[in-house]
Amino acid sequence: MSNPPRKIVVIGGSAAGPKAASKARRLDEHASITLIQKEADLSMASCGYPYYVGGVFDDRNQLICTPAGIVRDPVFFDKAKRIDALTRTEAIAIDRAAKTVACKHLPTGEIRTIPYDKLVIATGASPLYPQVPGNTLDGIQTLHKIGDADALRTLRDQGQVRRAVVVGGGLIGFEVCEALHLAGIHTTVIEKTASILPFLDPDLAKLIEVYVRGNGADIITDNGVAAFLGENGQLTGVKLDNGTELPCDLAVVAVGVRPNVGLAREAGLAIGELGGIEVNEYMQTSDSDVYAAGDCVECKSLITGAKVRAPYGDLANLQGRVIGQNLIEEGSARFPGVTHTGICKIFDYTVGFTGMSTQSAHAAGFTDIETATVSGLDIPPYMQGKLMISKMLADRKTGRVLGFQSIGPGDVSKRVATVATAIRGQLTIDDLANADLPYAPPYSLALDHVIVAAHVLENKLLGRVRGVSAAEVKQRVDKGADCFLLDTRTPQEFEDMRLGIGETLVPVGALRDRLGELPEDKDKEIIIYCHSALRGYEAAAMLEARGWRNVKIMEGGIVAWPYPREK
Amino acid sequence: MSNPPRKIVVIGGSAAGPKAASKARRLDEHASITLIQKEADLSMASCGYPYYVGGVFDDRNQLICTPAGIVRDPVFFDKAKRIDALTRTEAIAIDRAAKTVACKHLPTGEIRTIPYDKLVIATGASPLYPQVPGNTLDGIQTLHKIGDADALRTLRDQGQVRRAVVVGGGLIGFEVCEALHLAGIHTTVIEKTASILPFLDPDLAKLIEVYVRGNGADIITDNGVAAFLGENGQLTGVKLDNGTELPCDLAVVAVGVRPNVGLAREAGLAIGELGGIEVNEYMQTSDSDVYAAGDCVECKSLITGAKVRAPYGDLANLQGRVIGQNLIEEGSARFPGVTHTGICKIFDYTVGFTGMSTQSAHAAGFTDIETATVSGLDIPPYMQGKLMISKMLADRKTGRVLGFQSIGPGDVSKRVATVATAIRGQLTIDDLANADLPYAPPYSLALDHVIVAAHVLENKLLGRVRGVSAAEVKQRVDKGADCFLLDTRTPQEFEDMRLGIGETLVPVGALRDRLGELPEDKDKEIIIYCHSALRGYEAAAMLEARGWRNVKIMEGGIVAWPYPREK
Numbered sequence A, B: 001m002s003n004p005p006r007k008i009v010v011i012g013g014s015a016a017g018p019k020a021a022s023k024a025r026r027l028d029e030h031a032s033i034t035l036i037q038k039e040a041d042l043s044m045a046s047c048g049y050p051y052y053v054g055g056v057f058d059d060r061n062q063l064i065c066t067p068a069g070i071v072r073d074p075v076f077f078d079k080a081k082r083i084d085a086l087t088r089t090e091a092i093a094i095d096r097a098a099k100t101v102a103c104k105h106l107p108t109g110e111i112r113t114i115p116y117d118k119l120v121i122a123t124g125a126s127p128l129y130p131q132v133p134g135n136t137l138d139g140i141q142t143l144h145k146i147g148d149a150d151a152l153r154t155l156r157d158q159g160q161v162r163r164a165v166v167v168g169g170g171l172i173g174f175e176v177c178e179a180l181h182l183a184g185i186h187t188t189v190i191e192k193t194a195s196i197l198p199f200l201d202p203d204l205a206k207l208i209e210v211y212v213r214g215n216g217a218d219i220i221t222d223n224g225v226a227a228f229l230g231e232n233g234q235l236t237g238v239k240l241d242n243g244t245e246l247p248c249d250l251a252v253v254a255v256g257v258r259p260n261v262g263l264a265r266e267a268g269l270a271i272g273e274l275g276g277i278e279v280n281e282y283m284q285t286s287d288s289d290v291y292a293a294g295d296c297v298e299c300k301s302l303i304t305g306a307k308v309r310a311p312y313g314d315l316a317n318l319q320g321r322v323i324g325q326n327l328i329e330e331g332s333a334r335f336p337g338v339t340h341t342g343i344c345k346i347f348d349y350t351v352g353f354t355g356m357s358t359q360s361a362h363a364a365g366f367t368d369i370e371t372a373t374v375s376g377l378d379i380p381p382y383m384q385g386k387l388m389i390s391k392m393l394a395d396r397k398t399g400r401v402l403g404f405q406s407i408g409p410g411d412v413s414k415r416v417a418t419v420a421t422a423i424r425g426q427l428t429i430d431d432l433a434n435a436d437l438p439y440a441p442p443y444s445l446a447l448d449h450v451i452v453a454a455h456v457l458e459n460k461l462l463g464r465v466r467g468v469s470a471a472e473v474k475q476r477v478d479k480g481a482d483c484f485l486l487d488t489r490t491p492q493e494f495e496d497m498r499l500g501i502g503e504t505l506v507p508v509g510a511l512r513d514r515l516g517e518l519p520e521d522k523d524k525e526i527i528i529y530c531h532s533a534l535r536g537y538e539a540a541a542m543l544e545a546r547g548w549r550n551v552k553i554m555e556g557g558i559v560a561w562p563y564p565r566e567k
């Protein structure tokens, strides 16, 4: 080589950082690559912490090893990747003029200055923490670092904790809730807003709430933490905004993260309005020799074009990989943006989402959207199909798919991946309604759940059916509104389970012969439902054809009813 | 209603036909709709037959009932859908001038003429049958009609059959093979061509072959059936093209289907070159008052634009639904075409595909394609991830994804659905390489298998790596070719399992220090492999950077090696 080797310095040694460094190494065997990591460990699979804490596996090394079982320590990075990984070393200042990074070896306090040609900032994010009295008591922690996972796992193994509170009803909050519950700890999740899992529409979130309670964990919504209570420096309880006191030996805080941008800000790099480092599609900061990726950056929404924060492990790796390429071949790779796709397991339910929720669509200025809520099985009943309840969103004018949320014991993950890809390809409801997916009975219905959701949404877009949500029906019933409720299932189904909200039972197959049981007033509101909504929809078509003008179906059917039932 | 009701006649009562009729009913409560069905049953889930035969479930009604458990018989069609379903009734002629269909009630022989305004032909397909001596013996059958399923189920329950032969190594052949094997019957699949499962590239097909044999069923390829052998009219064996005789008590023929176009042809409707009824995107035949859908038609490939046959249950339903709309609102719905996506379960493996195989891409005139074979887990090792081996294809010039095949115990179905949707959206490898998919440890790796496949294929497209298939390596080894084989796994992995084809072991982490063990001649072909190919790829980059000019990795690694191993 005639040129001196490129000097690459990467700050942050968990996901985005090591990925950028590793990719750069594969493209340039001769570059000098230094990875600076504050913590003792490298390449931690943070997303696995809840499963380690919950006892799904016992070997902590699984969190930091390659698929072949080799721990990704500095020796591994040296031998396998010729990357100089400095652990327990904090980058404390970036001098962009001199092109150096000042680092402090934490055990010794020794300061070192490392020169760079290209710098990568992958400092991640830090957990937010409630600024309330008592927040320094022992017994309160987050689950963010591997040390947190170690501590929680120890608590699990010791079996002393009886009651825990999880502060924050987001993805990580519920993963922690499950892990603690599996350890035999009675757990209550506290959510400040009215609805858990903010990326879900409230109706689906409500179903998860009911499900989690049914599993024995508790949830309190609309109520924040006012104070942590303790004795002798040890947590004994949590006091909520409304005054309730919950005794507990452990509180795990999971109320979101804030990008770590201190270093970048002090170095004069542009910080975006959402608090993350600004980057272009090459993942370059406002200094073209400095890249940034992962939880510390803002990225672009592929749906709205707006900046968003998307602190996800998959994206950190993708962005790191893009940087790895650009470090060696400038401008050779772009990160196009995100569709906001995520997933989480809560007991035996999966909760997945991609694109926009109704709320976020409205906030982003999509004023004319249509939604459809659909309950259905993943595979046929004779193959033991499991339920999924999903909501699909589209832009009314263009028909473009804007979002999809799905929950339930069924194979939600496949459907979310499918719709995420459809959103990426800017497909319309019409496209999805005729999708050629892999069909065989062990894997889907003849018309997959995603296709049925597109069909129902298409019907709504074309005005062929009008829907009403379970929440709206409940409101009407509670207010004693003058509407006619029609259950179109079989007598046997009605016997086994029913809402008991004043409904009349007329099975869909008998409806044409029993029209006399329906309201004479053709303008009276009729709300129809069945198990999933399929037969309600057929019944609605019959009635509309016979002159009833105000017919609606309760979307998602009985299985999407989150309120108490008579039976 | 001032107009007289529309008269709609539908011929064929299984998937496409009832779907068209049902959709039409929802859009027009007043139309007269008649469904003509030759068989005694209606709405049969044919795709479920193998699972009924195999004993996955016992209640035959599951094959013909709604999700609520109601058998879709003529009473159901009358009551729930006001569709006049005439079973055991064969349509025997279409008079397009008079706009009538002549039907024969099979039990009585009575002939009736039914007038139509709009006609739907959904006559399906018939199984092909080998025209060889002995093909009328008892003990030979297909699995196409529900009566076939009944017969095979009875054989299973009686437990008398010891040995069976399945003629045809396609999807249905292997589903039957599994069902018979589960019933304790020793089963041999006979495939005339060199490779089973024709939509797979031969290397993946070969892996399935090995897997099926490992499960105790047998496969013979490159060998057709020359004759069925028998005594007293009863099958006793099968004679193959090469003379081999296989004794057996049962032969199930599954060598493909031919569209049922007799009625359409005699009515003067245009039949395509592939033998199916010609339709436009509204699913209209050459007579605009006659529609056709399902196994009896030809449809358009969304990838090549060419006509293809795609006899799949999901497509029959989608096409039927499009027709249902057009029957009532002419020109209101289009069926865009197919991506050729399918799937099947073979023991604990899934076999899925979408788009083109290498062979079909070449045949379609894609002369410049690139492929990548990737072995990997569906979810992390610590979550008990399972293997998938996949091949992704792209057009070299545009980068457009052309196809994806995936096999293994892992969650293949999700990945195939994802790539099918990507192909539908005309995404490129670059798009897939940065896909935002739902990631959490119970559902995928941080970089999902599909993304890794796109990364590897991107690397190949950019010339960053050169691949060689297991088959090519085997050929080289068998010919004693002068190449250097390098295994880059750990000594422990080498101890546990190895190819034993003359390879040298140098773990990737030691490679930079042990370059002396490599060939001095920098032009010598070096073929590197590891477990999956990941470490082989890193090693290749190291060697190329040090001047070796002819370095390749064996794609898919050891787990994609279908030949005998030393260990």
Ligand SMILES: Cc1cc2nc3c(=O)[nH]c(=O)nc-3n(C[C@H](O)[C@H](O)[C@H](O)COP(=O)(O)OP(=O)(O)OC[C@H]3O[C@@H](n4cnc5c(N)ncnc54)[C@H](O)[C@@H]3O)c2cc1C
Pocket (backbone or CB within 6 Å): A011, A012, A013, A014, A015, A016, A017, A036, A037, A038, A039, A045, A046, A047, A048, A049, A050, A089, A090, A091, A092, A122, A123, A124, A125, A143, A144, A145, A172, A260, A263, A293, A294, A295, A296, A311, A312, A313, A314, A315, A316, A343, B439, B440, B441
């Ligand atoms: C419990 C948990 C569960 C999760 N589950 C999922 C999931 O299921 N799916 C998903 O997509 N995402 C999940 N995530 C999010 C995912 O882990 C993060 O998005 C990802 O780790 C971000 O990677 P990163 O490299 O940007 O930052 P990090 O992983 O946070 O790494 C940044 C590293 O930089 C180091 N560092 C910071 N500042 C300095 C400095 N000045 N000098 C040196 N080193 C420094 C830090 O010590 C840290 O190790 C989860 C996160 C947690 C905590």
Ligand SMILES: Cc1cc2nc3c(=O)[nH]c(=O)nc-3n(C[C@H](O)[C@H](O)[C@H](O)COP(=O)(O)OP(=O)(O)OC[C@H]3O[C@@H](n4cnc5c(N)ncnc54)[C@H](O)[C@@H]3O)c2cc1C
Pocket (backbone or CB within 6 Å): A439, A440, A441, B011, B012, B013, B014, B015, B016, B017, B036, B037, B038, B039, B045, B046, B047, B048, B049, B050, B089, B090, B091, B092, B122, B123, B124, B125, B143, B144, B145, B172, B260, B263, B293, B294, B295, B296, B311, B312, B313, B314, B315, B316, B343
């Ligand atoms: C064992 C098996 C497994 C399968 N597995 C899968 C799978 O996993 N995935 C998948 O996608 N596809 C699968 N298929 C294919 C799928 O079943 C068909 O594509 C689908 O049934 C086609 O529907 P159709 O309505 O076009 O035709 P059919 O289902 O064949 O229905 C046509 C009907 O028309 C009737 N008919 C024909 N001519 C006349 C006439 N002149 N008068 C009156 N009636 C007439 C026939 O009796 C028949 O019932 C499988 C098929 C079989 C047999």
Ligand SMILES: CC(C)(COP(=O)(O)OP(=O)(O)OC[C@H]1O[C@@H](n2cnc3c(N)ncnc32)[C@H](O)[C@@H]1OP(=O)(O)O)[C@@H](O)C(=O)NCCC(=O)NCCS
Pocket (backbone or CB within 6 Å): A013, A014, A015, A018, A019, A022, A023, A026, A042, A043, A044, A045, A046, A047, A048, A313, A314, A316, A317, A321, B374, B375, B376, B446, B447, B452, B455, B456, B459, B532, B533, B534, B535, B537
């Ligand atoms: C692992 C890590 C160090 C990145 O290193 P890496 O060398 O890029 O590792 P990978 O295993 O991802 O991939 C290595 C290469 O092999 C390729 N590869 C991966 N799996 C492969 C397979 N099964 N077959 C063939 N090639 C494969 C990849 O495409 C990649 O090449 P490319 O990026 O040049 O295209 C970094 O991602 C990390 O630290 N991860 C752990 C923490 C983490 O991700 N946390 C957040 C989520 S929990």
Ligand SMILES: CC(C)(COP(=O)(O)OP(=O)(O)OC[C@H]1O[C@@H](n2cnc3c(N)ncnc32)[C@H](O)[C@@H]1OP(=O)(O)O)[C@@H](O)C(=O)NCCC(=O)NCCS
Pocket (backbone or CB within 6 Å): A374, A375, A376, A446, A447, A452, A455, A456, A459, A532, A533, A534, A535, A537, B013, B014, B015, B018, B019, B022, B023, B026, B042, B043, B044, B045, B046, B047, B048, B313, B314, B316, B317, B321
């Ligand atoms: C079932 C069959 C008769 C079609 O009848 P159908 O009335 O269209 O029945 P479906 O259950 O598919 O759907 C009814 C309607 O309810 C809607 N629907 C389906 N599931 C729903 C759900 N879970 N929630 C709300 N609506 C739903 C559908 O979108 C459809 O409406 P649309 O087409 O007007 O949009 C026909 O498909 C058939 O005979 N199938 C069995 C055989 C078969 O498919 N074989 C091949 C594969 S094995």
Ligand SMILES: [Ca+2]
Pocket (backbone or CB within 6 Å): A312, A314, A315, A340, A341, A342, B436, B437, B438, B439
């Ligand atoms: Ca994601």
Ligand SMILES: [Ca+2]
Pocket (backbone or CB within 6 Å): A436, A437, A438, A439, B312, B314, B315, B340, B341, B342
């Ligand atoms: Ca399909």
